Amino acid sequence: MTDQEILARWKEEPAPLLPVLHAFHARDGYLSEDAIRTVSKGLRIPLADLYGTITFYHHFARVPGGLDCPRVCTGPVCLQEGALDILADLAPEGATGMPCSGRCDDPVPVIRGHLTLAGRSAADLTARPAPLPPPARDGDRECVFRTIREPGHATLAGYRRGGGYEGLARVVQELTPAQVVESIDRSGLAGRGGAGFPTGRKWRAVAEANGTPKSIVCNADEGEPGCFKDRALMDYDPHAVIEGMIASGYATGAHRGFIYLRYEYPETEHILAEAIREAEEAGILGPSVMDSGFAFDLHIRRGAGAYICGEETSLLNSMEGKHPFPRNRPPFPVTHGFENLPTVVNNVETLASVPHILALGAEWYAGLGMNGHAGTKVISLSGDILRPGNYEVPMGFPLERLLYDWAGGPFDGRTIQAVTMAGLSGGFLAGDDLFVTLDEPAIRARKSFLGAGGIMVFDDSRDMVEVAHAAMEFFAHESCGKCFPCRIGTQRLTERLAGEAGPDSLVAWVDEVADIGYTMKETSACGLGTAAPLITESLMRYFPEAVSRHVTAHGPLPMAGRG
Amino acid sequence: MSTNGTGPTIVLDGEKVAYNPGETVYEAATRHGKDIPTLCYDPRLEPFGGCRLCVVEVEGARAPVASCTAQCRAGMEVRTRSARVEVHRRTLMEMLVSENREVDVDELTSLASQEMTELVDRYEARTGRFRGRQSGASRPDDPNPFIMRDYDNCISCYRCVRVCAEQEGDYAISVKGRGFDTQITVEFDGHLKESACTFCGQCVQTCPTGALGDLKALAYRDVAGETKKTRTVCPYCGVGCAVDLLTRGNTLIGVQPAMDGPANKGALCVKGQFAFDFVQHPDRLAHPLVRGEDGELHQAGWDEALDRAAEGFLRVRERYGRHAVYGVASGRAPHEAAYTMQKFIRGGFGTNHIDNCSRA
Numbered sequence: 001m002t003d004q005e006i007l008a009r010w011k012e013e014p015a016p017l018l019p020v021l022h023a024f025h026a027r028d029g030y031l032s033e034d035a036i037r038t039v040s041k042g043l044r045i046p047l048a049d050l051y052g053t054i055t056f057y058h059h060f061a062r063v064p065g066g067l068d069c070p071r072v073c074t075g076p077v078c079l080q081e082g083a084l085d086i087l088a089d090l091a092p093e094g095a096t097g098m099p100c101s102g103r104c105d106d107p108v109p110v111i112r113g114h115l116t117l118a119g120r121s122a123a124d125l126t127a128r129p130a131p132l133p134p135p136a137r138d139g140d141r142e143c144v145f146r147t148i149r150e151p152g153h154a155t156l157a158g159y160r161r162g163g164g165y166e167g168l169a170r171v172v173q174e175l176t177p178a179q180v181v182e183s184i185d186r187s188g189l190a191g192r193g194g195a196g197f198p199t200g201r202k203w204r205a206v207a208e209a210n211g212t213p214k215s216i217v218c219n220a221d222e223g224e225p226g227c228f229k230d231r232a233l234m235d236y237d238p239h240a241v242i243e244g245m246i247a248s249g250y251a252t253g254a255h256r257g258f259i260y261l262r263y264e265y266p267e268t269e270h271i272l273a274e275a276i277r278e279a280e281e282a283g284i285l286g287p288s289v290m291d292s293g294f295a296f297d298l299h300i301r302r303g304a305g306a307y308i309c310g311e312e313t314s315l316l317n318s319m320e321g322k323h324p325f326p327r328n329r330p331p332f333p334v335t336h337g338f339e340n341l342p343t344v345v346n347n348v349e350t351l352a353s354v355p356h357i358l359a360l361g362a363e364w365y366a367g368l369g370m371n372g373h374a375g376t377k378v379i380s381l382s383g384d385i386l387r388p389g390n391y392e393v394p395m396g397f398p399l400e401r402l403l404y405d406w407a408g409g410p411f412d413g414r415t416i417q418a419v420t421m422a423g424l425s426g427g428f429l430a431g432d433d434l435f436v437t438l439d440e441p442a443i444r445a446r447k448s449f450l451g452a453g454g455i456m457v458f459d460d461s462r463d464m465v466e467v468a469h470a471a472m473e474f475f476a477h478e479s480c481g482k483c484f485p486c487r488i489g490t491q492r493l494t495e496r497l498a499g500e501a502g503p504d505s506l507v508a509w510v511d512e513v514a515d516i517g518y519t520m521k522e523t524s525a526c527g528l529g530t531a532a533p534l535i536t537e538s539l540m541r542y543f544p545e546a547v548s549r550h551v552t553a554h555g556p557l558p559m560a561g562r563g
Numbered sequence: 564m565s566t567n568g569t570g571p572t573i574v575l576d577g578e579k580v581a582y583n584p585g586e587t588v589y590e591a592a593t594r595h596g597k598d599i600p601t602l603c604y605d606p607r608l609e610p611f612g613g614c615r616l617c618v619v620e621v622e623g624a625r626a627p628v629a630s631c632t633a634q635c636r637a638g639m640e641v642r643t644r645s646a647r648v649e650v651h652r653r654t655l656m657e658m659l660v661s662e663n664r665e666v667d668v669d670e671l672t673s674l675a676s677q678e679m680t681e682l683v684d685r686y687e688a689r690t691g692r693f694r695g696r697q698s699g700a701s702r703p704d705d706p707n708p709f710i711m712r713d714y715d716n717c718i719s720c721y722r723c724v725r726v727c728a729e730q731e732g733d734y735a736i737s738v739k740g741r742g743f744d745t746q747i748t749v750e751f752d753g754h755l756k757e758s759a760c761t762f763c764g765q766c767v768q769t770c771p772t773g774a775l776g777d778l779k780a781l782a783y784r785d786v787a788g789e790t791k792k793t794r795t796v797c798p799y800c801g802v803g804c805a806v807d808l809l810t811r812g813n814t815l816i817g818v819q820p821a822m823d824g825p826a827n828k829g830a831l832c833v834k835g836q837f838a839f840d841f842v843q844h845p846d847r848l849a850h851p852l853v854r855g856e857d858g859e860l861h862q863a864g865w866d867e868a869l870d871r872a873a874e875g876f877l878r879v880r881e882r883y884g885r886h887a888v889y890g891v892a893s894g895r896a897p898h899e900a901a902y903t904m905q906k907f908i909r910g911g912f913g914t915n916h917i918d919n920c921s922r923a
Contacts (some may be wrong), residue, residue: 033751046728047750048759052737306741323738328612328632481719481738481745484614485651488658491743492695501695512692519654522626522647523615530626 007042017321030061058305075100081107089122100225101264104382133390145392156278159239167358172292180251187362188374193347194451205334206252209342214254217345220261223307224423226454229378230348238275244351257298307478312345325482326526370396373439384459396439414459422451427534430542465550468539469497475532486529489520509551571637588630603720656688662698664715668773671780678771705754711776723766735759764836780817797835800921885913894921
């Protein structure tokens with residue numbers, strides 16, 4: 001395609017910047033200065049702005065051939081599965097590291113061009129589908145995984161065999177939008193991306209908000225280390241996501257939807273695109289959804305490597321072609337979302353739950369949970385555990401049962417030293433706190449949170465200070481740079497966990513780390529900065545001896561502080 | 564505003580005060596005399612919420628909130644100087660000190676250049692805590708004669724980026740990278756001259772740390788004496804930007820925009836901001852010159868020079884009429900001279916052929 005053909009293809013589409021950049025990136029193998037100038041002119045984005053925004057994303061290559069250089073996942077699990085050796089072995093090919101790319105159940109992923117390879121050494125990297133969720137252990141209590149393991153389920157025909165789109169047909173033909181909102185409300189479904197905001201309330205707010213066109217945005221920027229549930233849902237059940245989005249559109253009066261997909265899932269983009277094509281051909285998407293007269297169009301927008309774009313307002317800025325800093329809130333996306341218009345932003349798992357609720361009823365979904373909690377949660381379990389994978393558990397399920405009964409426990413001769421919560425954002429749980437139940441109130445009582453449901457397991461062979469350092473390095477790498485406490489705090493905590501800087505007296509070290517953490521938690525502008533210090537907090541709480549050894553192990557540091 | 568009217572009120576440090584609908588907590592508090600620290604705030608720009616120094620405690624809120632982005636709500640109880648927020652402010656200031664090369668910068672660096680220093684002193688933040696790698700990389704390679712790009716002292720408040728976009732509309736500077744590696748840059752990391760920069764200097768004047776500096780003024784840093792500020796109006800064009808001329812003794816050492824200038828609100832262009840060299844230029848005429856019989860200019864006294872000029876003007880008027888004279892005043896002359904000039908042409912010759920080069 002020529003420059004002008006690329007621009008013409010996307011110029012009139014909503015949210016054109018990312019697809020235009022990806023088109024140039026794919027065509028040239030990198031983003032050249034000429035390409036950036038062309039895009040700046042074609043989309044009328046100031047050149048300096050565009051340049052700055054491109055540099056924000058990890059995966060836009062700026063040197064020729066950059067796209068084809070291997071990028072090796074150096075996430076917390078992959079680091080323990082040989083990622084650094086692979087990185088060294090592929091160094092002659094220009095390999096670089098990348099933050100967790102969401103394949104912790106089948107490490108180590110390496111992205112080369114538009115292909116994901118995986119393997120535990122450079123020699124046995126193969127392109128293979130990401131794993132299906134393991135067989136159900138408590139099948140009666142599953143929601144989003146209820147039908148996902150049926151062969152061919154990702155195709156329209158396969159999806160329909162399992163009753164797919166029947167709920168939507170009833171919705172658009174028999175129910176009013178208000179009835180749909182009411183049903184979702186009653187189910188108790190809440191945001192499964194981590195924030196836990198009641199979905200029905202969000203939909204109602206958008207339905208009642210003024211301003212059109214409204215949008216449904218599926219947040220598929222699954223960037224949290226240790227989380228890979230959305231990948232499984234989209235790879236094996238793409239039509240559930242589509243059905244959920246159309247229902248959300250119908251309920252709120254939105255006629256356009258976007259799936260903001262993380263860069264690191266190139267195969268998923270093809271699966272989604274194929275599912276959308278099938279749905280369009282079958283009249284499920286388009287000017288009259290299932291002959292109802294309700295119009296709904298769906299677009300995929302691929303990210304370019306930025307964890308912060310999973311934060312919904314950063315995501316919206318990214319879609320709009322702006323610098324992906326989080327926005328100040330209020331106003332919230334329900335009134336001022338994409339292009340400042342009412343917008344539903346829901347996580348993949350949330351939206352994928354909707355068709356099941358529509359088909360089986362709000363009461364059925366609400367009843368899936370335990371101890372009064374509604375519904376289920378997919379847990380991405382990885383690390384030092386016999387059977388890693390995505391497990392859908394009833395809300396309120398005991399963590400211990402998941403770890404030992406379902407996933408087989410630690411490796412032979414090992415014990416579980418700690419697990420992370422919310423991927424990395426919830427910090428660590430260890431000791432007696434491993435006997436927690438998987439629901440937000442129980443986990444918050446232990447100064448952590450369930451979040452998106454990523455749990456990484458570290459057994460007694462792991463150095464927890466090292467694990468904490470890798471975690472904080474991730475947050476520092478992904479801090480957007482907008483607010484001071486997070487920008488500086490993640491850096492300073494990383495240096496202290498690395499033993500590169502900081503006081504050499506334990507008391508002063510702990511003081512500094514605690515003071516930085518306290519101010520980050522209380523004053524950071526978004527969840528990244530408020531959550532990152534849970535790593536150091538929980539490290540100091542559960543592993544004070546390890547911290548003490550770390551601080552006293554090295555002599556005076558080149559950049560040591562006084563005291 | 565009165566507090567006994569029917570307008571909405573908030574409780575500010577225990578005192579019930581009125582606010583204007585739509586006002587932020589920071590705006591209302593400042594209007595009521597509170598001195599809330601901030602480094603990313605510039606009243607001309609959209610609230611950004613980056614520095615978090617302006618956090619205040621709001622009754623019922625889990626954590627402190629940034630007062631610059633929080634809107635007043637009726638009945639809101641706000642504490643602007645509680646121990647809790649003061650602790651955070653001090654920690655934040657210590658963090659800022661740890662990322663910069665230096666805290667104390669010359670006052671000539673820019674209008675806002677002392678903002679960080681003042682807060683560092685207020686919070687006694689020179690503790691040496693939180694030491695580590697420094698952020699920002701200076702650009703001594705940029706050869707432009709106006710703007711110093713000393714990003715070793717940058718704190719990533721983005722006031723420069725935002726003023727360039729929101730006030731000047733140039734979008735010449737932007738943010739590269741992210742997190743601690745964030746860097747203020749222009750397209751492709753080039754020099755300002757090759758960018759969309761117009762050298763208006765607004766980025767310099769709003770920079771609170773001295774990371775951006777006024778090279779023209781800094782060239783006079785060794786001139787002795789107190790710096791005096793004199794308010795005047797820029798003569799270069801018809802907009803009427805208010806400026807403060809900086810002088811030490813009889814030396815003009817710099818120009819700063821007046822933030823309260825009704826026409827410019829802190830804005831200037833490259834001429835008003837940086838083009839004042841001519842005032843003290845050695846080539847400047849220091850006495851009248853009169854052309855002699857030999858065709859060369861010779862030094863003369865004022866009486867002789869004025870007589871010669873008057874003679875020539877009168878001759879032209881007599882021969883060709885009053886409209887044969889056309890006066891063009893210089894934009895580099897003081898306003899008083901421009902005023903006298905038009906009086907002279909209109910009153911003296913009776914013509915309206917008077918103009919000023921600034922109109923071009």
